[in-house]
Amino acid sequence: MHSTIVRVQNVFGFFTTVAFCVAGVIALSVFIHPQSPSASIKLRNVQVVKGRPHYYSYKKEEYANIKFDLDTDLSTLFNWNTKQVFLYLKAVYPSTSASNPASEAIIWDAILPGAQAPWHQNHYIHPSPKNKSKPKTKKGVKPPPIYPVGQIHLQNQRPKYQITDISGKLQNRTDVVLELGWNVQPWVGALVWANKGDWGMWKGVKGGVSRKFSLPEIGGKAKKEDVATEKGKEGHRLEVGGEHPVGKKGF
Amino acid sequence: MQSNFSIRRQLSDALPLFAVVTGILMIWPLLRLVTNSAHPVFVVSSESMEPAFYRGDIILLWNRQQEIQVGDIPVVWFSGRPLPMVHRAVEVHQIVSDSGYSSGRQLILTKGDNNEVDDRVMYPLGREFVFREVIGLVRGYIPYLGWLSLLRSSFSEHSASR
Numbered sequence: 001m002h003s004t005i006v007r008v009q010n011v012f013g014f015f016t017t018v019a020f021c022v023a024g025v026i027a028l029s030v031f032i033h034p035q036s037p038s039a040s041i042k043l044r045n046v047q048v049v050k051g052r053p054h055y056y057s058y059k060k061e062e063y064a065n066i067k068f069d070l071d072t073d074l075s076t077l078f079n080w081n082t083k084q085v086f087l088y089l090k091a092v093y094p095s096t097s098a099s100n101p102a103s104e105a106i107i108w109d110a111i112l113p114g115a116q117a118p119w120h121q122n123h124y125i126h127p128s129p130k131n132k133s134k135p136k137t138k139k140g141v142k143p144p145p146i147y148p149v150g151q152i153h154l155q156n157q158r159p160k161y162q163i164t165d166i167s168g169k170l171q172n173r174t175d176v177v178l179e180l181g182w183n184v185q186p187w188v189g190a191l192v193w194a195n196k197g198d199w200g201m202w203k204g205v206k207g208g209v210s211r212k213f214s215l216p217e218i219g220g221k222a223k224k225e226d227v228a229t230e231k232g233k234e235g236h237r238l239e240v241g242g243e244h245p246v247g248k249k250g251f
Numbered sequence: 252m253q254s255n256f257s258i259r260r261q262l263s264d265a266l267p268l269f270a271v272v273t274g275i276l277m278i279w280p281l282l283r284l285v286t287n288s289a290h291p292v293f294v295v296s297s298e299s300m301e302p303a304f305y306r307g308d309i310i311l312l313w314n315r316q317q318e319i320q321v322g323d324i325p326v327v328w329f330s331g332r333p334l335p336m337v338h339r340a341v342e343v344h345q346i347v348s349d350s351g352y353s354s355g356r357q358l359i360l361t362k363g364d365n366n367e368v369d370d371r372v373m374y375p376l377g378r379e380f381v382f383r384e385v386i387g388l389v390r391g392y393i394p395y396l397g398w399l400s401l402l403r404s405s406f407s408e409h410s411a412s413r
Contacts, residue, residue, distance in 0.1 A: 023393070054368075054369075054371070055368060056371050056372055083302075083303075084302060084303060086303065086322070086339075086364065088321070088322055090321050090322070095344070095345070099347050100344075100345055100346055100347050101345045101347075103342070103343065103344040103345070104320065104321045104342070104343045105321065105341065105342040105343075106321050106322070106341040106342070111302065111303075111364065113302070117302065118302075120301060120302035122301065122302055122364065122365060123302070161341065163342075165344075166344050166358065181320075181321070181322045182322075183322055183324075185303050185392065186392060187394065188392065188393055188394065189391065189392065190390055190391050190392075191324070191389060191390055191391065191392060193320075193322060193323070194322075231367070232367075234364065234365050234366060234367055235367040
């Protein structure tokens, strides 16, 4: 009754029960943290090009490059159980046939880390606004974040992905909207996505959808810089010294 | 009389043990029933979804969705592959079947958060999208606890990959 094995077993069993209960309480406690996300999305420019947008494209198809402005405050999504927020902007566009529901495609995404999340190369670093000068940083000291966690203000942002349609044609598509979505990844518990309506203390997102717009006709030959995409942090992994995107002035 | 009583005694002593064992054995089918998924618990075995999921995390699936939206995390298991892929849906189209029923199919393109490009090269030859191979969406998450399972599988021939 008092042998070592039995004692170890009892301790382990008690530890497991307590850990399970603590994890359960943490997972459920997020619902009492009030949330009030807001977002405003504006279309800046959209171009439709005929070409090969993906590395595996073997035939030419029409694809769209959508530049946008994004202003959002998602700081209330971060609580004690938030490991990261996967933020994405999706384009919702109707199908070519009237009976099919609309298609959706993500054009931009960002990974916003929570306060205690261990550093990862893919964490989104907010670009500094173009008119502000960069603050001087001492060597070895991380520069302070420009905005508080969860606030994003982007102007004329290039997309990360170009969108295509299964029909291969995208020009002159009407009733296209850009919509913001997110996925809150907890330390333990349920993953939650953006809620449009109010769930108790969690208010639905205010704004978050752009005005409807149309995809234009294919213009003349588009300049390469105009329809370029922006590589995410995960795209710089394989380059030599590629943990930081290389700007025009070099590293 | 004596032997009958002792057999009864032994059986009634063993009953709690049987109840516990069968209770534990029932958990898995019950979980499959509640989540409507053939395989409701997985251990993450690749780094393709970092920093959301690291190797050794446990993910819980739910398969009662009517449709999948971009941003969801479907678990896609192509037949003949040893392991499924757990990636994010980045593109969703829907085709209503010709007879007009709305239970047509969704065409889904996935991409791992930690991958530079989408998964199209990993789909079977000729397939551009995923539809029927989704065995559930990731809805729950427990960190770190799956490491023992990864160690066990690394000793066997089917080592975890992708």
